Amino acid sequence: MARRALGHATLTLVQAVETALADSDRCLLVACSGGPDSLALAQAVVHVGRRRQLPIAAVVVDHGLQAGSAEQAAAASSSLARMGFTQVSVRPVEVIDSGAGPEGDARTARYRALELEAGERGGATVLLGHTRDDQAETVLLGLARGSGIRSLAGMAVRNGPDGRWLRPLLGIGRKVTEQACRENGLKPWQDPHNLDPAYARVRVRRTVLPMLEAELGPGVADALARTAMLARDDADLLDALAAEADPGTAALDCLQLESLPPALRRRMLARWLRLEHGLGDLSAGHLFAVDALLTDWHGQSGVDLPGGVRVRRANGGLHLG
Ligand SMILES: Nc1ncnc2c1ncn2[C@@H]1O[C@H](COP(=O)(O)OP(=O)(O)OP(=O)(O)O)[C@@H](O)[C@H]1O
Numbered sequence: 010m011a012r013r014a015l016g017h018a019t020l021t022l023v024q025a026v027e028t029a030l031a032d033s034d035r036c037l038l039v040a041c042s043g044g045p046d047s048l049a050l051a052q053a054v055v056h057v058g059r060r061r062q063l064p065i066a067a068v069v070v071d072h073g074l075q076a077g078s079a080e081q082a083a084a085a086s087s088s089l090a091r092m093g094f095t096q097v098s099v100r101p102v103e104v105i106d107s108g109a110g111p112e113g114d115a116r117t118a119r120y121r122a123l124e125l126e127a128g129e130r131g132g133a134t135v136l137l138g139h140t141r142d143d144q145a146e147t148v149l150l151g152l153a154r155g156s157g158i159r160s161l162a163g164m165a166v167r168n169g170p171d172g173r174w175l176r177p178l179l180g181i182g183r184k185v186t187e188q189a190c191r192e193n194g195l196k197p198w199q200d201p202h203n204l205d206p207a208y209a210r211v212r213v214r215r216t217v218l219p220m221l222e223a224e225l226g227p228g229v230a231d232a233l234a235r236t237a238m239l240a241r242d243d244a245d246l247l248d249a250l251a252a253e254a255d256p257g258t259a260a261l262d263c264l265q266l267e268s269l270p271p272a273l274r275r276r277m278l279a280r281w282l283r284l285e286h287g288l289g290d291l292s293a294g295h296l297f298a299v300d301a302l303l304t305d306w307h308g309q310s311g312v313d314l315p316g317g318v319r320v321r322r323a324n325g326g327l328h329l330g
Contacts, residue, residue, distance in 0.1 A: 048138075
C-alpha cells in the first residue's frame with residue numbers, strides 16, 4: 010500500500026515504529042494480545058516491514074486464565090493473518106502462582122514466552138504495544154507505592170537483551186491506537202480484565218486519570234509520561250554513581266556510608282543487598298530499617314529481611330548473615 014494512502018493515526022504509528030527501530034535490520038516480532046494497542050501496532054509493523062523489506066512475525070500468548078482464551082488467541086491470530094502476517098505463533102503458557110498476584114505472574118509467564126519466541130526467530134526485535142496512557146498509569150501506581158524515583162520511571166522505550174524489547178508507542182495516546190484500528194477496519198478484542206475494578210490499574214485508568222484530567226486540565230497523561238522519562242534519566246545516573254562507589258566487599262564500611270548523601274547511600278545499600286543476597290524486591294520500609302543502622306544507630310541488634318537474612322552492624326561495618 011502506498012504510504013500516502015494511510016490514515017492519519019496509522020501514519021503516526023508507522024512513524025513512531027520507524028523512529029524507535031532506528032537502523033535495526035532484525036526480524037520484527039509483534040507481541041499481540043488482540044487488544045487495540047497491539048493490533049494497531051501490528052498494522053503499523055506490516056507497513057514498516059514492507060518498506061524496510063524486513064521479515065515480520067507475531068506472537069499471541071494464551072495465558073489460559075479465562076474461559077475461551079484459546080478461541081480468543083485464535084481470533085487474534087486470524088486478524089494478524091488477514092493483516093499480512095504469514096508467521097503467527099500462538100503460545101499457551103502456564104501461569105505459576107508465585108504470590109506476586111495474578112497480573113504479575115501472567116506477565117512473568119508472558120515475557121518468558123516472548124523471549125523464547127524471539128530466540129527461535131534469530132533474536133528478533135520484540136515490539137510491545139504499551140502507550141502513553143499505560144505509562145501514565147504506571148507512574149501513578151509507582152507514585153502511590155512510595156518507593157522512589159525508579160518506580161516513577163515507568164517503562165523504557167527500549168530494554169532487554171541487546172535493547173531488543175521495544176515500546177514504540179510510549180509517546181502515543183490510546184485514542185490514536187483506537188483510531189488506527191478504525192482506519193484499518195480492525196476489530197480489537199476488549200479484555201474483560203480491563204473493566205474489572207478489582208485491579209488497581211483499572212481504577213487508575215477508569216477513575217483516577219479521567220478525574221485528574223477533568224480537575225487539572227488535559228495533558229496530565231502527557232505530563233506523567235514526561236515525568237517518567239525525566240525520572241528514568243535521574244534514576245539511571247544515581248544507579249551508575251552507586252555502582253561506581255560500590256567497594257565490592259562482603260561487608261560495608263559504616264563511616265564511609267554515613268558520609269554519603271542519602272540518595273546514594275540507600276542505593277548502595279539496595280545494591281549490596283541485591284548482589285550479596287539476591288534481595289531484589291525489598292520494600293522501602295526494609296531499606297529504611299537497614300539505613301537506620303547507619304543514621305540512627307543506638308545499639309539495635311540488627312534488621313531481619315525476607316528469606317531469613319539478617320543485617321547486623323558490628324566492628325564499624327554492616328554484615329549479612
Ligand atoms: N496475551 C498476549 N500476547 C502477546 N502479547 C501481549 C499479550 N498481552 C499483552 N501483550 C503485549 O503487552 C502489551 C501491553 O499489554 P497490556 O495488557 O498491559 O496493555 P493494553 O494497553 O491492554 O494492550 P493491548 O491493547 O495491546 O491489549 C500489549 O500491547 C502487547 O504488546
